[in-house]
Amino acid sequence: MVTLTGVGGVGKTRLATRMATVLRRAFPDGVWMVELAEVERPELLIASIMEALEIRDHSHRPPMDVLVERLRDEHALLVLDNCEHLQQECAVLAETLLRSASRLRILATSRHVLGIAGERTFPVPPLSLSSLDAHGTAGTRPMPEAVQLFADRARSVVPEFAVTDANRATVESVCRRLDGLPLAIELAAVRLRALSVEQLLERLGDRFRLLTGGSRAVLPRHQTLRALIDWSHLLCTEQERVLWARMSVFTGGCDLEAAEEVCSGDGIHRAEIVDLIAALMEKSILSREDHVGVVRYRLLESIRQYGRERLAESGQAPRIRRACRDYYRGMAAEARARLFGPDQIAWLGRLQLEHANLRTALESCLADPAEIQVGLGMAADLLYHWITSFYLAEGRRWMDRALALDSGESEIRARALWSNSWLAIIQGDLDDAAAMLKESRAIGERRGREEILGYVALYSGMIAMYRQDADTAIGLYEEAVERHTATGDPVGHALALIRLSLAHSFLGDSTRAVSLGERGIAVCEAHGEGWHRAYAMMALGVEVWRKGDAARAAAMERESLRFNRSLDDPLGIGVNLEVLAWVAATERQFTRAARLLGIAGAVWKAVGAVLSGYGHLVRYHDACEDDTRRALGSSALRSETERGAGMSAEDGLAYALEETPPADTGDRDLDVPSPLTPRETQIAQLVAQGASNRRIAADLVISQRTVEGHIEHIMNKLGFHSRVQIAGWLNDHERAAGAQAPRATRRHG
Incomplete structure (x- = not known):
């Protein structure tokens, strides 16, 4: 270390x-x-x-x-x-x-x-303040690191700026006064919009004398940075200073809408926010980050901490924090209402971008005894965020914590209980799930709430099915269908139909299984819904396969898999891969079946459980494995399974979908090493061609959220803030290297 x-x-x-x-x-x-x-x-x-x-x-x-x-x-x-x-x-x-x-x-x-x-x-030392070679002119003598950085940042605000014999000594004095601190140098260079280098040096001296009361002692470096941030703060207008302080409440940055909602009022009109943000960006206080269809703004951590101090001094911190909490509480509630329909992927992507702020809002709620129920409702509203992203275990912890703090019998508590039970079922924690559903049912019965009772029946059915008690599960699923139909809740209705189809399939009732699966798809299509439809297609594919129509079953599973891949949903992907393996074994394509079992196994290893949430399907997995072992032998089965597990995520899914994977070019060395991974290089090439994130996602058959994350990493690695800079860098690099970077070889999990 x-x-x-x-x-x-x-x-x-x-x-x-x-x-x-x-x-x-x-x-x-x-x-x-x-x-x-x-x-x-x-x-x-x-x-x-x-x-x-x-x-x-x-x-x-x-x-x-x-x-x-x-x-x-x-x-x-x-x-x-x-x-x-x-x-x-x-x-x-x-x-x-x-x-x-x-x-x-x-x-x-x-x-x-x-x-x-x-x-x-x-x-980590500051940048060097002198070069080893003290001779020569400004044009030939190497510049110290600090001077190089100053010159680079100065040119970004004054394009014609250059270090010359006439100004070099002054520039070096500026950098020395700043102790070679990169952030301090960047903040100071911005001042050249209004000052000459000589004026900048003079005013730096004034700032430091004010800080130390005229002491000639060398300033400690933390005071140097503080002085520069103080000066940047002083040179802001009053409204800019207020916005700086208020934006410090965001964790992980924010978009314009959030800034307008949280930071306006008390001297700043909503319409003024965008211009104030632009002004703070010009002063290098805010940095810009480009995402899918939206721009976000972020304060560097040192500058953010300074803003928090100023916000506390202003006495407005409690109000701004409440406004921030309420904004993200509202976002969670709106997401819950919008997640069953055509806006689903966009909303899930937005929630992932705002995850750090959602965390902060939840913490704010649970730290205030008067807001526990608000936090409980918010955690429940984020159910699909927890399930479809990296945060299932974290979502369980938030809801466990909020439920422990809440002692009432409210409808909010009942909803949180059944929401949390689904997370527990996915984790295989059936006893806890059953206990939560029992309490939720009691609240629903006392209050006469059909919606609560419908979801309790649905998730209780999942537990029964997990325990292979299909008859009990069917009765509970039918109750759920009836209650959700009565309340007009398409989410619960679709989920219940999907699970009911699987239960009838398990018992061999093909007619009912197909009919229910088709009804589930129809409910989803009526609302333009994609994720639940993919699961309905998966469930129907299982029964179509059982009926002997392997070709149709494979087509349905591939269609479902394409959507689950776009959403980057490991649960859906894993089940799709399983069914495709079963289909392959039925068609006596045993080598393909073994390889698909390996690809699926890598997904389940990452998830933590085979067929997580669909335990009753394990019998088909075991039968497929046994048939394939008998056909190939144990050694060949193991070899092909390991081959599948060793594929990259992209190649594994391409194999399952019978797509032609990109040729393996290996990991050859380039004449000029690239700081980007192969996948990042591939995406950078598409960015350079002017492709949007949506088009990149479509071309590479990955989710827009994945594309967005790659572009963010590229910008961070290269120190860029715009797509144009990526294109320019790529052209320069490829000219120097004379070759393109290899493709990605990221493994499963």
């Missing part, structure tokens, strides 16, 4: 990112960057790392056990950025992982040493 230490603004994160990029080829199992500045609660540390590693564990195991198992045999580099506020927790985590995973390496950034055995610390 190596820990990069130093004051804020010295460049620890940039150095760690650069090191991770340079060392990428040395770690065949991956280099993973985990940003911890947004993690405000220690118990969310492991969840954030699991998200970065793309671990979607749906089991009920302790998260640390899941993480250790994933990394135990990995030759990988884990980068933990901004550990200082979680120093003790990061130390314990690092020690545990390093003891368990012999080939794992950890690179951390922190203002403080973590203090674990074997830790090596590297104090």
Whole structure:
């Protein structure tokens, strides 16, 4: 383990990112960057790392056990950025992982040493202030690092700026006055919009004399940065200062709508927000991030902490925090209302972008005894966010915590209970799920609420089916269909029909299974709904296969799989792969069946359970495996299964869909190493061609959220803030390399 230490603004994160990029080829199992500045609660540390590693564990195991198992045999580099506020927790985590995973390496950034055995610390120095060669003119003598950065940032605001013999000494004095701190240099260079270099130097002297009362002592570096941020704050208008402070309440940035809703009022009109944001961007206070159809804005962590101090001093912190909490509470409620229909993928993507802010809003609710029920309702509203993303276990923890704090018998509690029961069922925690449903049913009966009783029946049916009690399950599913039909709830209605179709299929009632499956699809299509339709198609495909129509069953499963791939839903993908394997074995394509079982097995390993939430289907999995073993022999079955499990995620799904995967070009060395992964290079090439995120997703057959995440990583690695810069860099790199980067080889999980 190596820990990069130093004051804020010295460049620890940039150095760690650069090191991770340079060392990428040395770690065949991956280099993973985990940003911890947004993690405000220690118990969310492991969840954030699991998200970065793309671990979607749906089991009920302790998260640390899941993480250790994933990394135990990995030759990988884990980068933990901004550990200082979680120093003790990061130390314990690092020690545990390093003891368990012999080939794992950890690179951390922190203002403080973590203090674990074997830790090596590297104090990150500021940029150099003098060159080794003190001779020559400005045109020939190499510039110190600090001067190079100043010149680069100065040209971004004054394109004609150049370091010359006439101004070099002054520029070097500016950089020396700033102690070579990169962030301080960037903030100071912005001032050249209005000042000459000489005026800048003079005013820096004034700021520092004010800070130290005229002392000639050298300023500590943390005071240097503070002085620059103070000066940047002073040069803002009053409204800009107010907006800076108010935007510090966001965790992980925000979009314009959020800024307008949360930050307006008391001196700032909603219509003024966009111009004030533009002004703060010009002053390098806010940075811009491009996402699918929306721009987001973020404060660097040092600047955000400064803004929080100012917000606290203003006395407005409680009001702004409430406004922020209420905004994201409203977003969760609207998402619940919009997630069954054509806007589903867009809303799920939006929730994932806002995950850090949703966390903060939930924490705010649960920390206030008067807002516990608000937080409970919000956690329940996010049910599909928890299920379809990396956060199922985290969602369970939020609802468990909120339910423990709430002692009432409200309808909100009843809804949270049945929502949480579904998460528990997926995790295989049936006893807890049953207990929650019993309490929810009691509340529903006392209040006479059909909606509550409908969902209790639905999830109780899932438990019965999980335990292979199909007769009981069918009775409960039929009750759910009746109640949800009466209340006009298409979500519960569709879910109940899908599960009822599977139950009748399990008992061999083909006519009922097909009829119910088709009804489920019809309900979804009437509302333009995609995710539930994909599951209905999967369920119907199981019965069509059982009836002997393998070709039609395979077509239905492939259609379902394409949608689940676009949503990046591992549960749906896993079941689709299973059914396709069963179909292949039925058609005596045993090699294909074995390989598909391996591909599915890799998905289930990542999820944490085979056929998670569909345990009654395991008998078909076992039968397929037995038939394939008899046909191929144990050795060949094992070999082909391992081959499937070793495929990249993209190649595995392409194989299942009978698409032609891209030719394997290997991981050849380039003349000029690229800091991007092969997949990032592929996406950068499409960006350079002017493709939208939607088109990239369609071309590569991945979700828009996945594309968005790749583009965000590309910009972070290259230090860019626009797609145009990506295109320019790619052209330069490909000219230098004379070749394109290889394709992605990311493994399952």
